[in-house]
Amino acid sequence: MTSVTYQSSQEQTIATGSIHPEPLLGTWLNTNTATRGITSAILSRQNGKIAVRIVAAGDQGPSDWRGTEASLFAADTSSSEAMSFSAFYDFGFMETQLQAHVRQGVLIIAKFDRFKDNSGRANYFSKEFFYRAEQ
Amino acid sequence: MEALKFAKLEDRVEPLATQKESSLQLDALPGIWLNTDDVTHGILKVVITSEGPKLKLRVFEAAVPDSCDWGEVEAEHIYANNIASQLAAGFTARYHLDHAEIHLQANWNQGLLVLASFTSFKDGNKRSNCFAREFFHRQ
Numbered sequence: 001m002t003s004v005t006y007q008s009s010q011e012q013t014i015a016t017g018s019i020h021p022e023p024l025l026g027t028w029l030n031t032n033t034a035t036r037g038i039t040s041a042i043l044s045r046q047n048g049k050i051a052v053r054i055v056a057a058g059d060q061g062p063s064d065w066r067g068t069e070a071s072l073f074a075a076d077t078s079s080s081e082a083m084s085f086s087a088f089y090d091f092g093f094m095e096t097q098l099q100a101h102v103r104q105g106v107l108i109i110a111k112f113d114r115f116k117d118n119s120g121r122a123n124y125f126s127k128e129f130f131y132r133a134e135q
Numbered sequence: 136m137e138a139l140k141f142a143k144l145e146d147r148v149e150p151l152a153t154q155k156e157s158s159l160q161l162d163a164l165p166g167i168w169l170n171t172d173d174v175t176h177g178i179l180k181v182v183i184t185s186e187g188p189k190l191k192l193r194v195f196e197a198a199v200p201d202s203c204d205w206g207e208v209e210a211e212h213i214y215a216n217n218i219a220s221q222l223a224a225g226f227t228a229r230y231h232l233d234h235a236e237i238h239l240q241a242n243w244n245q246g247l248l249v250l251a252s253f254t255s256f257k258d259g260n261k262r263s264n265c266f267a268r269e270f271f272h273r274q
Contacts, residue, residue: 018263019263019264035145036143036145037143056142056143056144057144057145058143059144063142063143065142071255071264072264073254073264074263074264074265074266075265075266076265076267077256077262077265078263079265080263084253084266086238086253089142091140094140094142094146096142097227099240099251099253101266101268110242110251112214113146113214113218114212114214117139117140119139121146121148121218121219122159122215122217122219122220122221123212123213123214124214124215124216124217124220125214125215125224125225125240125242126145126216126217
């Protein structure tokens, strides 16, 4: 791979501190109440880190995926406000990479699902849209 | 036949609906993809090639004084746009550059390649890790 020793034009600004998670913290609900995917995402602080807890549509009621650590990202290198996160779940038979960002108050979660059980199901991606639950 | 495991309802399909031992068709993804914003400060161009069931990509980023070639990497995983499809319409890839780790997640939609990048800096410059989403059309 080519070694990169200089910064791109996008990266030439200097940030002043770490990324604040507040814009992402809280409960986000799927805009589609009949979803067969993720019904809600809850972001919270846990032991100094940020965790996301996913609840999905299950066979007999909600399926709680429990919490996993989320990595936070800002809109640019000089911003200190989180507007995006990524997270990873490994269920054994499949794994899911989540990538999410906020746009105009809507949290957009893209799911990249990869099956490891030789079931013949295609690895696939999908997007869902979430609004912030009233607190 | 044993029921398939699923983590959410949308992953529950009839086994006959799936096609075992066939890899995704890659036709939609190879090519030269140019940013729809020709004055971008992010990624200028992505060159995607296929080698059998594998996808390789080469990213060129806007930089001063000239574009920056990140080099070629193989896509980590390739995805369809639904669970029963055999058409590749997305991929993930990682670049391990000297100054940053960059996770790319791409999907193809209506002729556009949508590329999300998650950049985590490792050079101690106090730049914030950042997210970007850019759109590319075929050359």
